Amino acid sequence: MNAKIKISFLLILLSVSTFIYSQQKNIDKTFEIEIKNKSSKFTKEANFHKAQLFFLAEKWNSTLVYSMKQLSVNSNDVELNDYCHFFRGFSFKQKKLFKESQKELNKISSDFEFYNRVKMILGEIALEQNEFQKAINYFEELEDIADTNFFGLKTSKVNHNLGICYLHLNDFKKAESYLIKSTKLQEIEKDTLMLVGAYGDIATLYYDQYKDNEAIPYFEKAYHLSKKTNDFQLKKTAAMNMAVVEENRKNFPLALTYRKEFEKWKDSLNDQNKVWAVAELEKQFAVKQKQKEVTVLQAENKLKVAERNGLFYSSVSLLLLFGAGTYFYRQKVKNNKIILAQKSELDELNATKDKLFSIVSHDLRSSVSALKTSNTKLQHSLETKNFTELDIQLNNNSAITNGAYNLLDNLLHWALLQTKQSYFNRESQRLFFIVEQTAYNYTPLMLDKNIKFENKVSKSALVFVDQESLKMILRNFLDNAIKFSNQEGEITVYSRDSNEDYWDLVIEDSGLGMNDVTCQELMKETVLLSKKINEDIVGTGLGLQLCKSMIKKNGGKFRIESEEGKGTKMIVSLPKTQKDG
Structure with missing residues (x-):
């Protein structure tokens, strides 16, 4: 069983390596020609022209820089913007920055010339991120599109990718159908590299279903075909897989032969990597030398310019x-x-x-x-x-005593707020219970004036506020409501689901009320407000100013609705607690 797991893993590795290799031929000739033809009318745009040249040269960082500069111009040309987003999405994909790539590609309009290519890339990103069902949705849209509309991409590649997705989802019947269909097309196209991966995928498909007799012939095809390629990685993986197959067959001498071959290709791959590393170092050295020459020339030019323009400066x-x-x-x-x-x-x-x-x-x-x-x-x-x-x-x-205490309490909070010494911690609070607790302390005052009180706040109302500052706001508004209510009046506190961001908390009384001029005066951003119209009931207005400051600090809003002789509504809009999911 362990051997079977091992060979299955290697077969999948063979497929993935082929998939990756196929992506290294980043911009095929057909696609390159179409890009040049379709985007030539925008070459007067300097940044776009540079972005296109760097894109075709496969210099992804420079492509990202100049396409971003072009987009920052705020052009209203949809097609031009589509090209820039495409260049950026393609470049991000090559740099393995898949989320950024998806973000750019999703900004492209459906009228874009290469929109089928966009869907293909989005499907490939989903496949690389193991989002197989999402990848299937993209690939199925492309399934019946002719090769000519892909500008270099093949229908066989679409079928191959669908087969891989269904293979990972263990839908073996669909996987087999697509992989066989893809293999037949690749045999006609004589796409050797893709065929190696396709044979390996079919072998994996059968092997996962314990159909060893059907799997091994395809595995052998992959091995023999890999010999015709120059890809050491494919040769190495194919040899290792054959070694494991022969070990499962108990043919250890032949398995040893394959393992030696595996080691040979492994060494060749390492040597190739070393050669590439040396070539890269030589390239970097040559670039540095050239940069030094350029630096010297720039210094000489600067000196000449300085001498020539001394008088001007x-x-x-x-x-x-x-x-x-x-x-x-x-x-x-x-x-x-x-x-x-x-x-x-x-x-x-x-x-x-x-x-x-x-x-x-x-x-x-x-x-x-x-x-x-x-x-x-x-x-x-x-x-x-x-x-x-x-x-x-x-x-x-x-x-x-209660009035004097409230005045001193407001004065203390006002002083703390002005000197920025007040403790403030916003968290999720259940509005009903805070109203219930605060109103309880005012029961004697309401009984003294025979005021009927009702708490109709929804028990499901959750707000994101600082608890102590909210209690202070409620104390001031309840104190004012009692103060300005007549004997046997009514005070009602209730909530309204204002919108998706706020709960409205309404403190309504049936007291003296105010005219529009007084309401507007109360809403002004002043430190001190005028005294109330009723000389028997006076106040500094400090409490209301403090309430407005605290409401603002909690991210809320405040307004007043009132009419003389008919009572007042103090309406506080408080931010909701955002629920997860």
Whole structure:
């Protein structure tokens, strides 16, 4: 069984090596002629002309460079772009960069002259990447196309590739049909190299089905035919396969003969590689010598140009000096304008800061004063044992303390945000439970005003946000909703599946509402907002500004919908958690 596995592996290796070898004849003559004829009308495009010449010379790196330069010109000529993408896709394939090759080839329009060749290349890439079904889809589209439409490629090659795909998929019946069909065509074409691989593939097909008697004759054909080639790799592999066959037959003397032949071709292949390596080194040495000569000539030319154009450069230097003086003068004027604008902005920010401190201190003083007054009444209620009034004062104290705490909390977060000290970590969060947790802390305040609250957020809503900043946003919006709601009002929080990227979180109340002017004022990007229209309910606007900053930092969006006397909707669009697959 081990021997059989070994011979099967070698047979496949023979096929693959033949496949690779056939690809080394990169641009056949027929195809080269067609490329020259079809693309000649674009030779006025300098970059394209160079790309075409390097493509035909099989210099893939230079082809990639100049075809990219041509594409960067943003030409609207579809055919010209198709040629450039084809050159790039073909070059990437030769460099074994298959993903880049597929990307370029898929950009080619179906009207391209060589579109059948494009499909063939895409199929070959899929075959090399072991994506056999994908390769079959490409090759089947080419199955009934005449050879003349391939510009040098053969129908036998299509059948051969289909046979290889089905062989790898263990569909032996289809593999046999295509491989036999391909072999017959190759015998007519007398394509020796491809026939060696084809015989090896058929031998593999039968051997994988334990049809040794049918496999070995084809294997022998591959061996005898390999002797007519100059490819040492094919000769070496064919000899090794015959050695394994004879070992399976227990004919060890003959197997030894084949193994010696294998070693001979192996040594020949190594010698050939060494010769090629030496030739490559000689070529590199010659190129370096030529480069040195070119460098010397360039140095001499530079010296002559420097002597000839000395006066010219002196004149240019004077002009540049004059231009530099003019430039720096204009820059100075421009910088002065920028400094004045920055001073104006700084003055505005300082005024805003002073206003912020003034309102914050006023609100804190008002809260402390209200707390002192409430504590005096609370003490009096304790002395008189007026428990009804005592309960009212305790609730009042709680509301005052909560308002002051929220103000200080917003002020702290605002300071941390301004100094970039706040901790921020975005991750997947379930929106329903965050709303539920935050709203729980406001239950006493809502009960005090007899406000009906509903959490209608979808339990399937997943958002990608920082949890603490989202809670802070919800606290501010719920606090405002309670503050501006009437007794026995309603507050509803719900979600809307806005689009594939965002969930909308809506905090809706039935309170005082606002007109359009106030809404627009609230949406302005200012550090400090105006106080609310109701003088009994005042605020710095710091909380809303902080919310807008946090929403933006989370990659979200914010808008307000409101109408006076009918309530307000605060709408926060939050990025969805992207699910895998």
